[in-house]
Amino acid sequence: MDITNRISLGDRLDRWVFKKCFRVGWPLLALRLILARRIVWSPVTWLHHCWPTPTVTNTSSSVESISRREGYRLFAPGTFVELSEIVAACREIFNRHQAEITDSTRFNKPYFYNILTAEDLKQHPILMNFALSAAVIEAVTDYLGQTPRLHSIGVFYSAVNDSIDGSQMYHVDGDALSQIKCFVNVWDVGAGGGAFTFLPKRLSSISLRSKGLLKAIADEEVARLLPEADQIKVVGSAGSGVFVDTSRCLHQGSRARTHPRLVFQFQYVTRPDALLTQPGREVAGGHLLVTRQLLGGLSLTNPQAMQFVT
Ligand SMILES: O=C(O)CCC(=O)C(=O)O
Numbered sequence: 001m002d003i004t005n006r007i008s009l010g011d012r013l014d015r016w017v018f019k020k021c022f023r024v025g026w027p028l029l030a031l032r033l034i035l036a037r038r039i040v041w042s043p044v045t046w047l048h049h050c051w052p053t054p055t056v057t058n059t060s061s062s063v064e065s066i067s068r069r070e071g072y073r074l075f076a077p078g079t080f081v082e083l084s085e086i087v088a089a090c091r092e093i094f095n096r097h098q099a100e101i102t103d104s105t106r107f108n109k110p111y112f113y114n115i116l117t118a119e120d121l122k123q124h125p126i127l128m129n130f131a132l133s134a135a136v137i138e139a140v141t142d143y144l145g146q147t148p149r150l151h152s153i154g155v156f157y158s159a160v161n162d163s164i165d166g167s168q169m170y171h172v173d174g175d176a177l178s179q180i181k182c183f184v185n186v187w188d189v190g191a192g193g194g195a196f197t198f199l200p201k202r203l204s205s206i207s208l209r210s211k212g213l214l215k216a217i218a219d220e221e222v223a224r225l226l227p228e229a230d231q232i233k234v235v236g237s238a239g240s241g242v243f244v245d246t247s248r249c250l251h252q253g254s255r256a257r258t259h260p261r262l263v264f265q266f267q268y269v270t271r272p273d274a275l276l277t278q279p280g281r282e283v284a285g286g287h288l289l290v291t292r293q294l295l296g297g298l299s300l301t302n303p304q305a306m307q308f309v310t
Contacts, residue, residue, distance in 0.1 A: 027213035038272035066143040071201025077239025089124035090186040112254040113285025114154035131266040148268040152287035158254035158261040172212040176273040184241040186262040194256030196234040
């Protein structure tokens with residue numbers, strides 16, 4: 001079947017806008033137009049998500065917020081009770097898949113790829129249960145100001161490499177105008193370990209974000225704004241990590257020069273988001289998409305979990 005037949009009119013319009021705006025160097029305008037188009041197309045759905053229901057908020061008393069000005073919140077291994085179990089689960093997953101990752105070149109991004117499968121999620125429910133826990137959902141909902149959507153999840157391996165390519169270059173993510181990704185270090189991360197590295201939101205100007213979407217920023221330009229030593233590096237022992245708005249904070253990672261890195265990652269996006277549907281385009285080593293079908297096969301502790309997927 002012709003792929004264009006499976007893409008809705010709205011999505012075709014979004015792809016056209018995306019292509020045209022990126023071609024003329026206005027990527028932020030593309031995201032804004034796509035979001036506006038999606039809001040106009042389904043205003044009731046949008047309004048519904050703008051007012052998170054009381055069950056989504058105020059379910060836990062110990063929520064630490066993600067700063068709206070800075071766009072991130074670092075955490076230590078003891079911050080969430082689930083972290084030690086998550087680290088243990090991801091290490092088991094790595095051991096299970098280790099034999100499959102001897103050749104990194106077969107992955108879309110040889111320096112950063114997902115090894116988590118739906119079957120792994122069944123065996124380690126802690127991963128999805130943490131991503132959908134009250135503490136996480138409250139922090140993300142508070143930051144994004146609406147009921148967010150859990151879009152993807154993965155356990156990402158960064159092999160030792162000497163490249164500076166794709167997401168190893170400073171950039172921002174174009175999935176939405178704002179989003180939250182959570183990274184948990186599964187192994188200790190130190191110098192040469194490819195740490196996730198970023199600038200706070202307040203320093204990521206519109207022009208830098210625009211260049212970041214086009215992946216057109218040299219390290220020197222970033223260093224002029226914030227010297228390398230002051231850039232925020234998610235280093236630390238296993239279980240340390242960050243919640244970060246990767247649409248608003250310039251970032252790079254996986255420059256793993258001497259040590260490989262393993263991180264657990266999940267991603268919440270706004271509704272609507274600016275993601276383009278890509279039927280039939282699954283990439284090797286890409287993240288797992290979180291769908292109702294995927295959640296349906298798991299034993300979840302949050303009875304409201306389905307609110308956070310489409
Ligand atoms: O830590 C990394 O390799 C960077 C990942 C990244 O850019 C992203 O997930 O948006």
